[in-house]
Amino acid sequence: MSLPTELSGIFAHKQKAYKMVLILAILQQMEDKRQRIVQLNDVKRNFLSLLQEREARGESVDTPVQGISRWADVSFSQISQTIATPISALSSILDFNPEQQTLAFKEHFYNVWGQEVLDELQEYALQEIDLYYGRQASNFTIREALINVMEKYPAAKSEPFRKNALASYIRQHIPAGIREYPFINGDPNLKVQASAGMGNWATIPWIAIMDRRITESTQSGEYIVYLFSEDMSSVYLTLAQGVTEPNKQGKPESYKYLRNRVQEIRAVLPLHGLRKDEEILLTSGGLGRDYQVSTVAYYRYDREVLPSEAQLLADLEYLVANYQQYVEHALQIHVGQENSTVPGLHTSLPQLSINERLDAVKTYIHNKGFSFPDRLVENFYLSLRSKPFVILAGVSGTGKTKLVQLFAEAVGATSDNLQFTLIPVRPDWSDPSDLIGYKDLSGQFRPGPLTEVLVEASKSANRDKPYFVCLDEMNLARVEHYFSDMLSILETQQRRGDRIITDVLIRSSSLGNSEDQAKYGQLHIPDNVYMIGTVNMDETTHPFSKKVLDRANTIEFNYIRLDQFPTERSADGMAYPAPNAFLHSDYLQLLEVYAEPNKDLIEDATRELVRISNILETIHCHVGFRIRDAVCFYLIYNEQHGLMSRDEAFDFQLLQKVLPRIQGSNQAVKRVLLQLLEIALGTRLNKAELEEDASALWVDLSNRVETAKYPQSARKILFMLRRLEEDGFTSYWLS
CATH class of the missing domain: 3.30.920.90 (Metal Transport, Frataxin; Chain A)
Structure with missing residues (x-):
């Protein structure tokens, strides 16, 4: 096995071998005492003993403390200053308690490592000592x-x-x-x-x-x-x-x-x-x-x-x-594709750009006999990168669940390797325990289906693999009831080293015995997990609150063509397993990207959003910083990879982040929709006349949409306006 990321470079930047000796001294004491937390004095004795034994065998050692020529002459009381340096240098993985004078590996690491990792860490420390002293004997510098x-x-x-x-x-x-x-x-x-x-x-x-x-x-x-x-x-x-x-x-x-x-x-x-x-x-x-x-x-x-x-x-x-x-x-990625090792591997290793990977995804989906609208795959990809929570909405039978499954398969994530999980939502789900888990009457924690995915995705060997969770028929139950904890935890994303993680998902009081605490007590939502909810909007389902809509891109599947027939398969329709880097979010705050070459893009998009938000404010639907940042991230990723024009990308965001917030039955909603329609069409309208009767807008509808600045948003706004006139109420979700 390979060491977890947090251990793989701990002996770099060393001036002496003290870090390796300290690790060996701690592991020796842990083995003797069978516990994570050990006394500093015991570690000091082991530390000194290891150096003295190495010296006695005639092997190379670092120079002892000042004024003493041999480690054999160093006393226990003289070792404190020497050992303080490696303890400080390893603070990323060690906890030092000065009051109780104890040392321990950090609990959230230790709980997921297991004995196999500790054994390999010991081997790693021994090898590094030999490498370190071997270098010192070389004449070449x-x-x-x-x-x-x-x-x-x-x-x-x-x-x-x-x-x-x-x-x-x-x-x-x-x-x-x-x-x-x-x-x-x-x-x-x-x-x-x-x-x-x-x-x-x-x-x-x-x-x-x-x-x-x-x-x-x-x-x-x-x-x-x-x-x-x-x-x-x-x-x-x-x-x-x-x-x-x-x-x-x-x-x-x-x-x-x-x-x-x-x-x-x-x-x-x-x-x-x-x-x-x-x-x-x-x-x-x-x-x-x-x-x-x-x-x-x-x-x-x-x-x-x-x-x-x-x-x-x-x-x-x-x-x-x-x-x-x-x-x-x-x-590993190559072997996953070819299922075998190949001599001269460098000639065939996949080195795909983002565009090439997306083309491969579309070819894979096509070869499975499915056809989706233009730009849907690119939009789905950008939505996942902007925020790892996406909602696919629309009438039943349009392929929402299939899109998630085929996209995951195309990048190497299947139910067989546990990287794709379908979780059917039940109408009786009423709290997070149905998804996350609960403590039974015996006091043992029973993990929910999502928790099992998070445990698998959090393993050190899996951190570079994407994991997809499809919450099927997500709104059969009230999303705010069973998914509220997840929505809140997602907002706590923060950087820790080279990873993005959240706060702990499960409170200690919800867990049972020590085994449960060790396995689930430090469980976060890692940055290689992507959650997609599929929803049908009809009389049998529940609507979404703004809390949910703010945190997701909502991709609609209502415009389908039944006259699309299967065509001949492409010669290259294989799956290309992708690293998590393909989907990983690079940014958490707009501050991280508010500089060239993104500054002009961010300012242009924000000006357009301010204009839209001022209109929405009249019906108390204006947008906040969360939506602004998500829209900007989407546009930046699109610009970086050249997937579509800037107007096309903004059209998707207007459709998916802004319009789902609008619903109502009064004249104020109609005025807002007409003002937004002007922006989407890119032309002036006689709004005073249209407020009385908007039926003139349905004439030559196709041509209006085709020449619009934001055609998809224009089509949706026209649909919402027509519903308002004919039914007296409108919503993004009416089908």
């Missing part, structure tokens, strides 16, 4: 190598390239030295290569580490690479993508593809402490710009303040660990 290149390269470029000593040093000596590092040498799949040019000096020399299973060339795929700035004032250690192959598509398409891949890769890796922007300053143009766009994350080192050898090695080792995690993730 990456710091000296980087300095040599930066100091000598400008002058060397004026010399003949052939048989040049510096060129040979870069191509041969540096890769040979890096290969000796235990964390490189221990992986037969890793290849180290460097270049100063091909026949002539390169503008930007590089040193790359590649995993042969996904790429053996810097022209394509993903790899680690040191990139030197043209003026040799700095060097960047980066996780990057090859740009040569993507550039064959042309620069605009290439940059769109590379940026999409950057977002996908960032979403599945910790990358703590690395920069994630496009501020790599290599050259003024050419490949320099390509490298800026293609870089996933990086460390920057300036020649005048180059870090110590220990820091440079810690950074490299940590980035290699992240790279290996990414490779394993990519290989």
Whole structure:
């Protein structure tokens, strides 16, 4: 197994081996006492004993406390200051109680790890100690190598390239030295290569580490690479993508593809402490710009303040660990597609852009014999990314549930692998226990169907997989009664490290024994769970409150064409399992994106929303910040991936986030609908005359809608107006 994200990089950025020794000392004490919380004094004794035993065996150890030459001469009372440093450095996973003088792994981590994770953590600590001391014995230093290149390269470029000593040093000596590092040498799949040019000096020399299973060339795929700035004032250690192959598509398409891949890769890796922007300053143009766009994350080192050898090695080792995690993730996706391992895997690994994935989804759905309206799949995708709660509404039999199931299948989520769950809602559901669970008469917690999904999705091995929950016939019961807890918890989303999580879902008082507390006590709604409700709007169902509508995109399925017949299947209709990065929400607050290149888009959309909200205010239906932010996120994701025009995207949001709020029977509602119709059509109307009789609007209806600025919203508003005139009452939901 692989370690959970919170443990995978804990030994990076180490100056000494104290962090590894501390972990071993804690695990030893936990094993002796069979408990999570251990006394600090016991850990100190273990810590000192481990170092003394290593020294006695003649193995390498760090220098003891100041003024003492051997660990054998260090007393228990002298170890406090030494052990305080690693305790502080590991505060992300450890709890230190200064009053009771105890240490423990954080409870919410410990409860989900299990003994298997603790055993692997012990092995990881032992390996890291050996790797750390193995590095110290090497004569090669990456710091000296980087300095040599930066100091000598400008002058060397004026010399003949052939048989040049510096060129040979870069191509041969540096890769040979890096290969000796235990964390490189221990992986037969890793290849180290460097270049100063091909026949002539390169503008930007590089040193790359590649995993042969996904790429053996810097022209394509993903790899680690040191990139030197043209003026040799700095060097960047980066996780990057090859740009040569993507550039064959042309620069605009290439940059769109590379940026999409950057977002996908960032979403599945910790990358703590690395920069994630496009501020790599290599050259003024050419490949320099390509490298800026293609870089996933990086460390920057300036020649005048180059870090110590220990820091440079810690950074490299940590980035290699992240790279290996990414490779394993990519290989799992490929194996899921092909159901087998293939020699030369790098030639066939799926590297799909967002647009390519959505095209694959539509092809998969088509090959299953289903046809949905244009832009529906793109709209459904953008709605899920903006907020992981979507409502599909419409008359029975239009394929709402099937859309959810087929979309999930197309990205690798099925009922067989537990990534797709259909939960039929019952009319007698009256509180959250029907969905989340309850404590029975014996005091044991009985999990509901949604809780079981959340437990599965929260497992460390599953955090990079999307999980879909379809609440079928969601409004057979009153949504506010059984779903209220979920709606409230969804609003508590916050960033924790590289994840987005919510507050705890189940209160301790609702749980039973210690086993229940351990399994469900720290359960959150993770950011890889997507909930979709299907609803039929008729006399047998319940309407939605604004609390529900504010938190969801409502996609309507009322406009269907019965004369669409099955057509010939496409040759490429396979499912392409996608990482959670494909659907993962990048933003929680508008502040995170209120800058170029999104600033103008946000301000334009907000001006339009202000205009609409001022109209709605007259019937107390105006929108708040939650809707503004959700609309802006939807538009930003659309812009990033070029899925539809800006007006098309805003049309969907007006239809799905604003119009569902409107209902009533008075003249004020009619005035609001007429004013909104002007905005949707993009033309002026004689509203005074239409307030008396709006029947003129039904004439040439198709042409009005076809030429509208927001055609889908215009069609819906016209429908609502006609209902108001003919029935004396109107609502978005009337079918």
